[in-house]
Amino acid sequence: MELTAEIEAIRDGLGDPARLLGEFRRAVLLVPLAEGPDGGLMSAVSGGIRWIYAFTDEEALARFAQARGEAESAREWDYLSVLGARLADAVVPMADRPAGVVVNVADDDGSMFFPPVAGIVPDANAVDLAGPGEVA
Template sequence: MELTAEIAAIRSGAGDSGRLLGEFRRAVLLVPLPDGPDAGLMSAVSGGIRWIYAFTDEEALARFAAARGEANAGREWEYLSILGARLVDAVVPTADRPAGVAVNVADEDGSMFFPPVVGIVPDGSAVDLDRGEVA
């Protein structure tokens, strides 16, 4: 099953979180580069979490551009093609704050968030890991 189908299954209540995570890690995702390859990845901060935008295909990215009012602005959207596993294992740990991945955010019934928690991101980047710290 592909990632979009697994997202749909989860959203309908018939999916499996393990399969969802596996499909996410195997999926080639498109991550917009806001101002070219030297500017980093397009993201937003909400609730103290940096959410990296990722899309399952060019059509999903185009819907995001349209939702932002930028679909017909003559702008060509550059993006990075990257495996979901590489995004969470190599990119998330370099973020300036806890980071997760928001997939297909312009698709009301097809979006999915992969938060910075144990099992999704490396333990050192997870916000829910008890590190035994004493206040």
């Protein structure tokens, strides 16, 4: 089953979280590049968490551009193709704060958040695991 189908199954209450995570890790996702001098991957911060935007296909990325009011602009949306596993295991640890991945964020019924918790991101970056002297 592909990632979008697993997301749909989870949202319908019929999915398996482990299968969803496996599909996320195997999926090739489109991650838009941020404009401006700092560049990097496009993301947003909410609740102290940096959410990296990722999309399952160009159509989902186009819906995101449209939701931002940028579909008709002359802006070219450059992006990288990245495995979900690479985002979780290599990109999240490089973030300036706790980070997770949000897939197809502009799709009301098809988006899914992969938060910075144990089992999704490396334990060292999981906000739900307490280190010595820390509170989870």
